[in-house]
Amino acid sequence: MALLEILVYPDKRLRERAKPVEVFDDELKQLVKDMAETMYDAPGIGLAAIQVDVPKRVIVMDLSEERNDLKVFINPEIEAIEGKQEYEEGCLSVPGVFATVERIERVRIKALNVEGEPFEIEADGLLSVCIQHEVDHLDGKVFVDYLSRLKQDRVRKKMLKEIKESQAA
């Protein structure tokens, strides 16, 4: 068990496109465990492997208040069903920044579990927002990309300043 380091925006490694998982072995299970632990500690409700510098298509999520409902999505694919929704998102790779992003309201998710078995679910509300946010990560996208140029610049400067300060300290 280990806490993994979360990459902080605008780290270039967050821009990488993650590769599908092909081998379902103990190493993958360990990665999922460590990612879950890292997410709970943050605290977050979702984490993509790319955020801990592992460019694989692996996502962990837990939306429950009790933090006892871990969901794992490997090689996920999202299909839009209907609608639009707005939600104020925050990201473990962009600490302290929250901004409203428009997403699809209802989606269908096809993915594999940690054993490599396929499953399919439909999602709306926060679950839908979160899975879209995490799948974006796998494609090298961060929620900040949806904001205006001006806001993106402001976020970038703010994060760089904080990284500098924490290194100085």
Add this chain to the structure above:
Amino acid sequence: MAKPNLQLVAAHTLRDVIDQGRSLDRTLESEAQRLGAEQRPSLHEIAYGGLRFYSYFDGLLAQLIAKPIRRKDRMVHFLLIVGLYQLKHMRTPDHAAVNQTVKALAASKQSWAKGLVNGVLRQFLREMEKDNLASLDAHLTAAQRIAFPTFFYGCIRDAWLEESEKIFESSNQKPPLTLRVNQQKTTRADYLKLLAAKNIDALPTEESKLGVLVTQPRPVTELPMFSEGWVSVQDESAQLCAPLLALEHGMRVLDGCAAPGGKTCAMLEAEPSLKMTAVDLPERVLGIEQNLNRLGLEAEIRDMGLEEYSDWWDKHPWDRILMDVPCSGSGVIRRHPDIRHRRQPGDLERFAGQQFDLLETAWGLLADNGLLLYVTCSLFPQENDGVIERFLSNHSDAKFLPVASAGGISTRYGRQRLPGVHAGDGFYYSLLSKAGAA
């Protein structure tokens, strides 16, 4: 994705209402966007409860904190209020409430206050354990103990000294869910049977003949035949308005401050042949239409203030007018916990002036021998008998009639229901009749 922080959003909500005087409903609407659907019921509970008991916790905090929190660090103050509310009134486990509040500090970049918040919340837990807060309570003012701001506390005691304790107490309770049965679709007895069949505990209301009190409040979507229009949500005191107007077949009726249309619909359910006109401001009329549609009723809706009647009035006077005028809301504090914090000295005079003007406008639209029912959800005589007294002395063609069937306390010109003393919200009713041409 980062976990949306419930405590932080709740603290923002409290700050917007307390420090910025915003309305709770509007604040909640925007703040709820920041949370997942799963967290919204908790936000609602903390925001309502936190405001209901704000003055009490504010008084406790002053004792638990050695040095007052600086103005620029007000978020720490509101996070503490959220933490205290969760510890005292919610089933949040102690350690979870403390940890979540401390985490919220980090999310709002106030980590410097971790020690302070930890210390205050743990001290509070010790005091609860020791004597259920009795030794802290002993140092509070009477207003703080009952969780009222000093100004509003004074207003209520000035108006109703003897009844004030009961009023305060009921104002701190969660409001009941009261329904009005649609007499065009069913009867109260039949609807009570329907509820019993669904294992929903309910009782008939005492004063209103159409009221049903649901013992355990629940979303209306869980009520049988709600979307079919068999029942509407309406407080018992509000239900007492329509029967006072002696409505008859085909009468022309004006509801001059109609939104959200509860009383408009109640009048139409009592007498569907009425020619009803419902007036209110553009931003408020949407609710009237929704209510009418669900109940299958019809009314002409005018989306402007009553004072602009000359734009559309066809010069046909109305036989009956209901004026449920904007007021301080002091009778519905339990439903709107922000009211006690938002009212300022001078508000009552301002409301009374507006109420008088609206009443004068409406009077000009009333037919000879017609009836006008003046209603407020206020407890203050300035907005009630005071307005009527001034009106009567200015209008020789107006005379007040006894309000026969609303229960409550008889006042000089009408009747007053008081929360905690009588069932339902605090309401005032005065019935005026217009003399015929000589």
